[in-house]
Amino acid sequence: MLTRLLTPLCFVLSSLCALSFNALAKPVPADYQFPLTNAFEATIAGTPSIFRPQLPDDADIKQRDYSLRLRPEREFTLPSNFWPVKTFRYRLAEQSGPAPLIFIIAGTGAHYSSSTMEYLKKLFYGAGFHVAQISSPTAYDFMVGASPYATPGYSPQDARDLYSVMQAIKKQQDNLEVTEWHLTGYSLGGLQAAFVSHLDEQEQAFNFKRVLLINPPVNLYASIKNLSSLVNTQAVDSNDHRTFYELLMDKLTRYFNQKGHFDFNEAVLFDFQNSKQKLSDNQLAMLIGSAFRFASADINFTSDLINRRGIITPAQQKINDGTSLTPFFKRALLCDFDCYIEQQLLPFWKVHFKEQKLALESPTTEDFESLSQASSLYALADYLSTTSKIGVMHNADDIILGTGDLGFLKENFAERLTLYPYGGHLGNLDYRDNGADILEFFHE
Numbered sequence: 001m002l003t004r005l006l007t008p009l010c011f012v013l014s015s016l017c018a019l020s021f022n023a024l025a026k027p028v029p030a031d032y033q034f035p036l037t038n039a040f041e042a043t044i045a046g047t048p049s050i051f052r053p054q055l056p057d058d059a060d061i062k063q064r065d066y067s068l069r070l071r072p073e074r075e076f077t078l079p080s081n082f083w084p085v086k087t088f089r090y091r092l093a094e095q096s097g098p099a100p101l102i103f104i105i106a107g108t109g110a111h112y113s114s115s116t117m118e119y120l121k122k123l124f125y126g127a128g129f130h131v132a133q134i135s136s137p138t139a140y141d142f143m144v145g146a147s148p149y150a151t152p153g154y155s156p157q158d159a160r161d162l163y164s165v166m167q168a169i170k171k172q173q174d175n176l177e178v179t180e181w182h183l184t185g186y187s188l189g190g191l192q193a194a195f196v197s198h199l200d201e202q203e204q205a206f207n208f209k210r211v212l213l214i215n216p217p218v219n220l221y222a223s224i225k226n227l228s229s230l231v232n233t234q235a236v237d238s239n240d241h242r243t244f245y246e247l248l249m250d251k252l253t254r255y256f257n258q259k260g261h262f263d264f265n266e267a268v269l270f271d272f273q274n275s276k277q278k279l280s281d282n283q284l285a286m287l288i289g290s291a292f293r294f295a296s297a298d299i300n301f302t303s304d305l306i307n308r309r310g311i312i313t314p315a316q317q318k319i320n321d322g323t324s325l326t327p328f329f330k331r332a333l334l335c336d337f338d339c340y341i342e343q344q345l346l347p348f349w350k351v352h353f354k355e356q357k358l359a360l361e362s363p364t365t366e367d368f369e370s371l372s373q374a375s376s377l378y379a380l381a382d383y384l385s386t387t388s389k390i391g392v393m394h395n396a397d398d399i400i401l402g403t404g405d406l407g408f409l410k411e412n413f414a415e416r417l418t419l420y421p422y423g424g425h426l427g428n429l430d431y432r433d434n435g436a437d438i439l440e441f442f443h444e
Contacts, residue, residue, distance in 0.1 A: 025410055025417045032421060034428045039397040042427025053435040055122035063093040063121075065113075068168050070146050078144065078306065088145030090169060091117075091133040093125045098177035100209075101130035102442070103166055105196070107187030107426075109295040110136050116186060119430050127439050130176060132169055136189060137161055138295075140302045150306040151348040152299065153341065155220065155375035159195030166196075167205050181206040182442055186426060187400075190216030190392075191377060197390060198383050210442050211390045215398055215426050218405035221372040224337050297332035300340050301325075304332075311335075311343050346371060378408065385412040391441050392416065393434070395423040 035051060036042035067087045075086050091112050104120050106112060112133040121131045135142040137158040143150040147161045183206075185193035190213035197211045217223035304312040305319070312332050313319065335343065346363035349371050373379055384390060392413050396406070409417050418437055420428060428434050 025413075025419045026415050028418065028420055029433075032433060034420070034423050034431050034433070036424070036427060037422050039395075039399050039422065039424035039427075042422065042424030043399065044427075046427055046429070047431045051432060052430050053123065053432040055119070056126045061093050061122070061125055062096070063091060065089050065091050066169075066172060068145075068165070068172065070165070070168060071144070071148070074144055074306070085141040085144045088165065089141065090135075090165070091121070092169070092173065092176075093121055093131040093133075094176060095125075095128060095130055098179050099128055099130050100180045100182055100442075101132060101176070101178045102182040102184060103132045103134060103169075105134055105162060105183075105185030105189030105192050106136040106139065107185075107189050108136060108292075109138050109298060110189075111139055111141060116426070116429065120184070120186070123435050123438065124442075127443075129182070129442075130178060132166075134162065134165060134169075137192065138188065138299055140298055143299075143302050143306065149348065149352070151303050151345055153220075153345045153375065154349050154353065154371065155192060155195045155379075156199075157353070158192050159199050162192060162196050163199050163203065163205070170205070180209045182210050183208045184212040184214060184438075185216075186214040186429065188217065188220075190214050191220060194377060194380055194384065194390065197387075198380055201383070201387075208389060210444075212438065212441055213390065213392045214429065214438075215394055215400070216377065216392065217400050218408055219372065219376045219378065219402055221341070221368075221375070222402040222405075223400040224341075293333060293336060296337040296340060297329060297335070299337075300335050300344070301328055301332040303340070303344055307344075307348075309344060341368070341371075377412075381408075381412055388416070390416065391418070393418045393420070393437065393441075395420045395425070395428065397422045398425050400425050 034042070035048060036045060067089050070088045071086070078086065089112070102124050104117060104124075106114060106117050110117065112135040117133045121133055124131045137143070137147060137152040142161075142165075143152065146165050149157065149161075152158050183193050183197060185191070193211055193213055194216070197208055200206050200208055301312050304310070308315045312335070313328050319325075342363065346367055350363060350367060354367070377384065390413075392409055394401075394406075394409060394417065396419055406419075409419075418441075420434070422428075423431070423434075
């Protein structure tokens with residue numbers, strides 16, 4: 001699933017015009033040379049392999065996947081085709097002796113074993129950390145196997161779900177020699193890491209020494225709204241009778257015909273975007289917006305099915321291994337993330353976290369604004385501005401950021417903010433300079 005969020009091109013350009021580098025942010029060396037300066041291309045392509053740091057091989061890492069039986073009631077209430085995720089799973093890479101342990105929280109919809117999680121695991125393991133990889137609360141395996149409500153999007157509750165998982169991992173791994181505890185997350189996982197850290201200040205199960213937020217959204221719902229609008233980007237000329245997906249396939253076909261062979265590897269977009277078939281920014285935006293719509297459909301379908309709300313799947317309909325999920329998936333695709341918030345998240349939030357006497361009333365604009373504020377970094381401003389343990393790494397051209405977001409980060413993190421001049425959203429995460437900066441933060 002997509003974890004790199006984008007905003008419309010017009011929004012990106014207007015935001016870039018307003019950027020200024022605050023002297024309070026930690027300075028980035030003048031010779032920073034990440035090779036992709038287009039935010040859209042960087043967001044999709046990531047770092048070409050020749051610019052990545054040297055990492056340990058899987059064969060050299062002592063690791064395995066573990067199971068936790070956190071939601072036993074789901075074993076009886078969910079269809080049998082959910083059996084692989086009815087017990088919660090995570091991955092642990094273990095050093096041979098005492099070492100610090102770092103939890104990594106995945107981004108939107110991402111599984112604990114996704115490619116970004118595997119990169120970060122190798123980066124930290126090579127630096128001497130035990131590493132525990134946890135799926136995003138928006139991933140279907142977390143929703144089924146770990147979350148009591150399975151309605152992600154309210155950051156304080158998502159953080160409590162994550163914190164419960166971390167405590168269960170700590171209990172299960174009680175023989176693991178941990179010298180100190182650390183925490184990080186990327187994209188949505190970065191935002192959630194801030195809320196987990198704030199919760200730990202009260203619960204003190206870990207007393208995290210260092211917490212790093214990597215390219216987090218600042219205002220969560222502003223980022224979601226910008227991303228959702230990408231689906232409506234004008235990606236095909238009005239005189240062209242092809243759909244966007246037909247245009248994309250035509251361009252890829254011509255590209256591989258010119259290459260003389262089909263070789264779809266991690267560097268293909270970098271090369272493709274330097275060919276005559278390159279996609280425009282609008283076309284790249286449409287491609288990623290479509291991917292996010294699929295991620296939203298996953299969240300919609302899974303949350304509705306677990307809670308038997310009857311919005312996507314009829315509440316009384318029995319689903320088994322032979323049931324075609326296609327009609328439900330099509331219905332879920334018609335409901336974007338805004339639709340999910342309106343139909344599932346806001347009513348859930350009002351019932352469980354708002355004044356009970358108001359819970360049955362229809363959600364209002366004021367309700368949405370309250371939910372948005374409570375789920376964004378703005379809600380933690382006092383904490384973030386006073387704690388020295390939390391740092392942020394972000395990109396000046398990161399296209400999930402809205403008006404005022406960079407100013408908020410500079411004001412509340414000051415020298416704990418490392419701001420790179422470009423890299424899009426997570427595009428430079430696995431760039432060698434960024435990797436070195438990440439490790440330096442945890443070794444300070």
